[in-house]
Amino acid sequence: MARKRKGRDVNGWLVVDKPAGMTSTSVVNKVKWALQAKKAGHAGTLDPEATGVLAVALGEATKTVPYITDALKAYEFTVRLGQATNTDDAEGEVIASSDARPTDDEIKAALGAFVGDIMQVPPQYSAVKIDGQRAYKLAREGETFEVAARPLWVEELLLLDRPDSDHAVLEMVCGKGGYVRSVARDLGAVLGCHGHVVALRRVWSGPFEAEHGLSIEQIEAMAQSVDLDAYLRPLEEGLSDLPMVTATPEGAARLRNGNPGMVIANDVEYGEECWAAQDGRAVAVGRFKAGELHPSRVFNQ
Template identity: 40%
Template sequence: MGRASRRRGDAVDGVLLLDKPHGASSNAALQRARRLLNAAKAGHAGTLDPMASGLLPVLLGEATKFSQLLLDADKAYETTLSLGVTTTTGDVEGEVLSRREVMVDEDAIRSACARFVGEIEQVPPMYSALKHQGKALYEYARQGVEIERKARRVNIREIEVLEIAPGSVSLRVRCSKGTYIRTLGQDIGEALGCGAHLSALRRTAAGPLSLDTAITVDAIEAMPAEQRSGLLLPVDTLVAHFTEVRLDVAAAERFRLGQAVEAEGHAIEGETCRVYGESFLGLGQWRAGRMQPQRLVAQAQEA
């Protein structure tokens, strides 16, 4: 895998691990980071609600071509449930719907959480960005309109109880794409018989990327401009889980032009691989014993 971000002239390509603060929208954080890195093209791999904080992978330039890989990847979160109170949004920002007495112990909490590990059905919340007739569900919710939603199957890989305090419980959750942690918190609260809402939510991982090395936008802004590009991970960070294939100079040039080429390696029909010449060229797929270009990146030189 490459060790540096790529530049194509003045273009900026790479992956920035951003630690989004509580209260900021994902798009606002993205746009600030894009301007600070002087990148023409940017996107993120999975929205975080304003009330949530944590890992927001920002993809710059050619890295945006691989955003779907992160969108489809498992995520990890740390969250705190406030027990005994339900809200309209399922989190601390909503209006209170009900208050109930909390009469649960550690065994009950662990048992309730265990019930939701594995494949489960979730009904997306009204306060979400899902679209209905071209309009986000939260827009209907703010108007007091309830839209019928179909349950979706998601996979809760793991729920770890981190801390139990009077009236609250902190959890670490690892889950598949499409999981709503607010809905999970509400469902756990109902399983306990007291109701619950999220008082805190922090994303700690997305696929292979971790919050451990993420940086805040404020910290980027405080850095000298010439040092900021050093924060970027290379584009091929996003495809490191694919088998690597190396091409000689002639084959790399043909591959770059969209032609299938002969390549060394164990050809498994249909397998996707990350392909390199002197630098990362993109993704290819074995077809009839040849490496067929699948998703190419614009050629670059090391920054």
């Protein structure tokens, strides 16, 4: 007999403004404890030293995590020019240096090569798998290996500020799987001066913004009280990039049982992925076919 999960049935999203020095898993555990929730997960890992949006999904909202993971995200980051490190960030050892410093115009001219559909090589110290092992584990053990390039969509990459000749502040809007550290490394290589990330903040992720996120201190102050519940955001926000259809009463009943159900749809094409709502609440996600939604995920709210 399966063990029953302890905790409350909490469904929705809690947006956290993650502090530096804390892992994404630690943030999820803190939120889960604070809300006494049975189930929690996050949409997109942030490095421990990075700050900004970490959207924590609770209960049934965990079924919408893939849609936030796939959504566009914006990062603001500072590149230290003139130095390369083995981790491509300030946590690593300096492995190369240069006295060359590009001008603002040279940086702006180089950014165009990193926009659109690009191929990006993840850092050696990353969570990608090499023959079943995490790359960062192999790197720490001194192993020599190659990390294969991966496709990435970069919507925008801008120079925001140039505090001094050694630093450049950039903003990148990209799709799933982007490594800001790789951008800093590769930009430094193109400019002939080396580079690595010294500060990184995720400004927004899909519909969630850092400025609307709670700090860990706020979460701890409201932990295990109804005050924290007031900051929960609807499960449906995790589906904001998908078109919505309206389930008929009979269709909703069928969908909840995992069967195709009748829906009312506007501007949805045959076979398109969408979500069905009844009274504004998500019932299921699936494919629209001939007036019915064929569910792939069903919500029990």
